[in-house]
Amino acid sequence: MRGVVFPGDRRAEVREFPDPEPGPGEVVVEMRVGGLCGSDLHRYRQTAAQRVGMDIIQGHEPSGVVYAVGEGVRRVRPGDRVSVYHYRGCGHCKQCLAGNIMWCPERRGYGGPIHGSCADYILTDERNCMPLPAELTFADGALMACTAGTAFSAMRRLKASGEETVVVFGLGPVGLTGLLMAKAMGARVIGVEPIADRRALAHEFGADETLDPTDTDVVAAIQDLTRGEGADLAYETSGKPAGRKSTAECLRVEGRAVFVGLGMQTEPSDWHPMIVKQLSLLGSYVIPIYLYFDMVDFILEHKLPLGRMVTHRFPIEAAAEAFRVFDQGQTGKVILEWA
Numbered sequence: 001m002r003g004v005v006f007p008g009d010r011r012a013e014v015r016e017f018p019d020p021e022p023g024p025g026e027v028v029v030e031m032r033v034g035g036l037c038g039s040d041l042h043r044y045r046q047t048a049a050q051r052v053g054m055d056i057i058q059g060h061e062p063s064g065v066v067y068a069v070g071e072g073v074r075r076v077r078p079g080d081r082v083s084v085y086h087y088r089g090c091g092h093c094k095q096c097l098a099g100n101i102m103w104c105p106e107r108r109g110y111g112g113p114i115h116g117s118c119a120d121y122i123l124t125d126e127r128n129c130m131p132l133p134a135e136l137t138f139a140d141g142a143l144m145a146c147t148a149g150t151a152f153s154a155m156r157r158l159k160a161s162g163e164e165t166v167v168v169f170g171l172g173p174v175g176l177t178g179l180l181m182a183k184a185m186g187a188r189v190i191g192v193e194p195i196a197d198r199r200a201l202a203h204e205f206g207a208d209e210t211l212d213p214t215d216t217d218v219v220a221a222i223q224d225l226t227r228g229e230g231a232d233l234a235y236e237t238s239g240k241p242a243g244r245k246s247t248a249e250c251l252r253v254e255g256r257a258v259f260v261g262l263g264m265q266t267e268p269s270d271w272h273p274m275i276v277k278q279l280s281l282l283g284s285y286v287i288p289i290y291l292y293f294d295m296v297d298f299i300l301e302h303k304l305p306l307g308r309m310v311t312h313r314f315p316i317e318a319a320a321e322a323f324r325v326f327d328q329g330q331t332g333k334v335i336l337e338w339a
């Protein structure tokens with residue numbers, strides 16, 4: 001069969017590979033549509049030196065028709081139309097059983113350690129063959145394998161309800177799909193993207209506003225569009241430092257953001273663990289006054305020894321000494337005390 005490899009320095013080559021044979025529990029899918037994804041470009045842009053020994057077929061958005069099944073495969077049959085989930089896992093660990101194959105310690109991603117979807121056939125596991133309804137095309141199936149799946153999962157994590165103003169940073173396919181989903185829920189959507197053609201596409205997809213970050217102060221514009229409050233939700237797909245920075249700045253108080261863009265740097269950025277571990281990093285600022293009563297109850301019920309924090313006590317006449325000691329940074333709590 002034919003398969004596409006990246007020898008490095010922005011080259012893609014079609015090479016001949018042996019046709020895959022399904023082992024026990026495995027399935028061979030004849031490809032109909034294989035999507036190209038932004039994350040493929042990370043490898044495409046590596047140097048030839050970085051790609052040495054990596055004759056792996058690229059692509060991780062497979063959709064096609066089941067061609068052959070291995071021993072023990074019961075639920076998938078030749079001729080079935082499928083979208084193929086793009087990580088293969090062990091099938092038995094805690095994460096696989098929870099449906100989080102992307103966190104399986106033995107996960108294998110297409111185009112990474114195993115041959116991917118830019119090929120005539122792809123080898124997968126029975127459990128990765130997701131049924132593709134007749135109403136959906138193979139292009140839909142390929143998109144759902146990564147791009148649309150990423151957007152859908154992010155919208156779920158964002159808990160978008162449709163009542164919000166959602167800012168979408170980056171209007172590539174992952175951003176645009178999120179935009180489509182947010183509009184379908186009834187939200188008001190502001191797209192941020194430097195490329196004019198992508199902004200035009202966003203308007204076709206129902207964007208209420210689009211902003212060009214190269215000629216607009218995005219944060220100020222979003223404030224203007226939200227009566228000075230800031231946006232309720234943000235969906236960051238650009239992976240660019242400027243987009244990430246504007247995301248936090250454009251939100252209203254108690255706004256929420258989800259970050260999916262990993263960026264194009266060859267080395268993972270500081271944001272990589274936050275994104276791939278699906279962390280919820282929460283900001284918290286002082287305390288709202290209503291929480292005072294809960295706090296008092298908590299301190300009383302648990303007999304919290306707050307006073308033990310106090311290591312230094314001074315009368316007001318010794319204020320100069322109090323601040324001198326405090327300034328050294330070696331103390332617990334320093335207090336002025338009146339007898």
Ligand SMILES: [Zn+2]
Pocket residue numbers: 037038039040060146147
């Ligand atoms: Zn992808």
Ligand SMILES: [Zn+2]
Pocket residue numbers: 089090091092093094095096097104105106
């Ligand atoms: Zn596993």
